[in-house]
Amino acid sequence: MSQHTLSVIVEDKPGVLARVSAMFSNRGFNIHSLAVGPTHVDGRSHITLVVDAPELEQVKKQLHKLINVIKVQELDTAQALQSEVMIVRVSCQPADRGQVTDTAALFSARMIDLSAVSMTFEISGPPSQLASFVEHMKPYGVMDLVKSGRVAMKRLSDISPAVVVTSNR
Amino acid sequence: MAEGYAMATGRVGVAMVTSGPGATNLITPLQNAKMDSTPLVAITGQVGTSAIGSDAFQEAYTTGLAMHCTKHSYLVTDADEIPNVVHEAFHLASTGRPGPVLIDIPKDILNASTTLSEPTLAGLPGYKPTTHGHPKQIKAAISMIENAERPVLYVGGGVINAGASAELIEFAEAVNAPVVTTLMARGAFPDHHRLALGMSGMHGTYTATTAIQKADVLVSLGARFDDRVTGSVVDFAPHAKVIHVDVDPAEIGKVRNAEVPIVGDAKNVLQALIDRLLATREAADAPWRKEWFEQLTSWQKSHPLAYSQEPGGPIKTQYFIERLHAVTGGDAVVASGVGQHQMWVSQFWGFETPRSWVNSGGLGTMGFAIPAAIGAKAARPDDLVFALDGDGCFQMTFQELITATTENIPVKVAVFNNAGYGMVKQWQNLFYGGRISATYLDPSVPDYPKLAEAMGCVGLRATNPDEVDVVIEKSLAVNDRPVVIEVVTDSDEMCFPMVPAGGSNDTIVMGPQDL
Numbered sequence: 001m002s003q004h005t006l007s008v009i010v011e012d013k014p015g016v017l018a019r020v021s022a023m024f025s026n027r028g029f030n031i032h033s034l035a036v037g038p039t040h041v042d043g044r045s046h047i048t049l050v051v052d053a054p055e056l057e058q059v060k061k062q063l064h065k066l067i068n069v070i071k072v073q074e075l076d077t078a079q080a081l082q083s084e085v086m087i088v089r090v091s092c093q094p095a096d097r098g099q100v101t102d103t104a105a106l107f108s109a110r111m112i113d114l115s116a117v118s119m120t121f122e123i124s125g126p127p128s129q130l131a132s133f134v135e136h137m138k139p140y141g142v143m144d145l146v147k148s149g150r151v152a153m154k155r156l157s158d159i160s161p162a163v164v165v166t167s168n169r
Numbered sequence: 170m171a172e173g174y175a176m177a178t179g180r181v182g183v184a185m186v187t188s189g190p191g192a193t194n195l196i197t198p199l200q201n202a203k204m205d206s207t208p209l210v211a212i213t214g215q216v217g218t219s220a221i222g223s224d225a226f227q228e229a230y231t232t233g234l235a236m237h238c239t240k241h242s243y244l245v246t247d248a249d250e251i252p253n254v255v256h257e258a259f260h261l262a263s264t265g266r267p268g269p270v271l272i273d274i275p276k277d278i279l280n281a282s283t284t285l286s287e288p289t290l291a292g293l294p295g296y297k298p299t300t301h302g303h304p305k306q307i308k309a310a311i312s313m314i315e316n317a318e319r320p321v322l323y324v325g326g327g328v329i330n331a332g333a334s335a336e337l338i339e340f341a342e343a344v345n346a347p348v349v350t351t352l353m354a355r356g357a358f359p360d361h362h363r364l365a366l367g368m369s370g371m372h373g374t375y376t377a378t379t380a381i382q383k384a385d386v387l388v389s390l391g392a393r394f395d396d397r398v399t400g401s402v403v404d405f406a407p408h409a410k411v412i413h414v415d416v417d418p419a420e421i422g423k424v425r426n427a428e429v430p431i432v433g434d435a436k437n438v439l440q441a442l443i444d445r446l447l448a449t450r451e452a453a454d455a456p457w458r459k460e461w462f463e464q465l466t467s468w469q470k471s472h473p474l475a476y477s478q479e480p481g482g483p484i485k486t487q488y489f490i491e492r493l494h495a496v497t498g499g500d501a502v503v504a505s506g507v508g509q510h511q512m513w514v515s516q517f518w519g520f521e522t523p524r525s526w527v528n529s530g531g532l533g534t535m536g537f538a539i540p541a542a543i544g545a546k547a548a549r550p551d552d553l554v555f556a557l558d559g560d561g562c563f564q565m566t567f568q569e570l571i572t573a574t575t576e577n578i579p580v581k582v583a584v585f586n587n588a589g590y591g592m593v594k595q596w597q598n599l600f601y602g603g604r605i606s607a608t609y610l611d612p613s614v615p616d617y618p619k620l621a622e623a624m625g626c627v628g629l630r631a632t633n634p635d636e637v638d639v640v641i642e643k644s645l646a647v648n649d650r651p652v653v654i655e656v657v658t659d660s661d662e663m664c665f666p667m668v669p670a671g672g673s674n675d676t677i678v679m680g681p682q683d684l
Contacts, residue, residue, distance in 0.1 A: 058419065066295075090296075
């Protein structure tokens with residue numbers, strides 16, 4: 001099954017998220033990532049869903065059937081503007097701090113907590129950038145990791161994402 | 170009852186129940202209404218807002234339970250919301266693809282006072298059903314139908330919901346195409362019409378099922394390619410290009426890819442198809458398709474619906490149905506339960522008008538007939554309403570006849586007593602080596618006429634074929650209370666034709682000799 005990114009505008013009402021997520025479980029599809037938040041319009045929320053599904057046509061139609069769903073858009077994962085926030089705690093003795101900090105700087109990761117045995121970073125960006133950062137931190141020992149759901153929006157510019165420096169895909 | 174009311178009239182049926190067990194008992198009817206696209210508004214009581222989530226007495230998470238079996242649901246948290254919520258609920262239930270809508274109202278909200286405000290639909294920004302077909306698709310459909318050699322109109326319950334029977338008849342005649350009606354569409358197209366082939370699918374007529382298998386163009390109108398219609402999907406209508414008309418876009422392409430998808434209400438789309446057709450040619454120019462109709466007629470002759478009623482032998486359910494139709498002239502609303510008797514009513518009752526057939530199609534809810542017939546009779550008190558029920562079904566919901574007596578709703582019920590769950594027994598005999606299990610009901614318990622009398626109904630019984638007309642006449646003479654006729658039928662009779670579950674519709678079993 002392939003991954004699809006869906007951008008869904010819904011009414012900001014109780015139970016809407018339950019209806020949306022239940023629609024996926026009802027059909028046996030796994031939600032890989034989910035992020036919900038208000039939009040600039042009062043009473044509207046934006047749900048970004050990354051789902052493992054064989055095909056999305058039926059899913060999109062079923063989502064649209066939900067009365068509180070206003071708009072459903074499938075995003076081209078390669079083209080869309082995407083971002084996730086990750087907090088990662090890395091095992092780090094004082095002697096290694098220089099190396100770890102240098103690597104973090106290359107990824108624009110921000111240190112938000114420091115202890116005698118660890119450094120904790122916050123990083124945001126496209127999923128591939130976060131994955132790459134985790135790979136570079138693994139040699140030191142990743143102690144804990146938490147990620148937000150992915151948020152995404154359609155790209156309107158013609159710029160190929162390959163030439164956007166902060167996005168390496 | 171609410172569903173029977175809705176199916177017999179097209180108006181929104183309403184059910185009101187209490188919280189907790191009242192609401193959980195409503196889950197089956199909600200799912201039934203969802204599957205059969207029946208417009209329904211259900212109002213459930215709920216514990217007071219401060220008690221919600223505390224496992225209070227008679228509390229259930231009703232909106233959560235109903236999430237998958239309603240078109241939409243509401244939990245009212247402020248009495249001021251009630252006018253808009255009720256207005257929206259009726260709008261949602263009755264427009265687009267109709268369905269059940271639930272309103273859950275906590276006790277304190279029910280007791281609260283509010284000022285009635287003019288209700289609006291402004292609270293439904295995401296609900297805009299497409300009701301008119303796209304002109305480009307209408308044009309494409311006409312071209313495909315006009316060029317077809319073996320077209321079939323495959324008509325579903327959507328045509329009845331849309332009130333499109335007149336348009337369907339006009340269109341079928343204009344394109345000169347045979348019409349197959351699904352279980353839910355019985356009555357959408359008159360059975361006596363020269364283009365009518367009857368029901369297709371698992372227990373459909375040989376001709377209706379085979380016509381679809383051989384069709385080169387299949388025009389689906391408000392039907393959803395249900396597995397009881399298609400059999401094995403990959404083998405279904407293998408030569409046909411599909412034109413799929415449905416008001417619910419999610420139905421199009423769900424089971425079968427459509428060459429020409431048309432989202433829209435069946436009535437509007439049929440009218441647009443007729444207009445387009447008449448704009449491009451004279452109606453008299455309808456393609457004759459001589460070979461196709463000769464083929465269909467030959468199948469009808471070689472593979473008719475058949476049963477054998479021995480003069481002295483046990484009553485065949487099919488015989489009773491045919492006699493009832495003959496005596497009443499078919500001028501009745503008939504409701505059925507689920508199983509063999511349901512299929513036989515569909516096969517042997519000649520349906521001539523929409524909304525004369527009330528049954529549980531998609532969910533197959535046994536026990537549907539009696540409450541549904543009571544609802545239909547309440548809605549249409551001047552019409553004869555007959556519940557044609559099995560003994561298994563009757564035992565699930567007969568107590569509703571107490572309500573019918575109390576409320577003076579004189580429905581008539583025929584219980585076909587074949588000593589068990591006939592359809593399940595048929596499968597056990599045909600596909601499970603005759604290992605009969607849990608399908609036997611003692612035919613002498615209950616004593617149906619006595620039970621009927623105890624509930625304030627008239628109780629009758631027929632055990633021989635020559636008593637059939639007598640009990641029918643007797644039942645028709647009673648108009649001041651419900652009537653229950655026990656019809657003691659042949660417990661070994663099986664329902665044919667039959668396509669074994671999951672099999673190809675090319676493998677129709679006409680009788681036990683074919684197995």
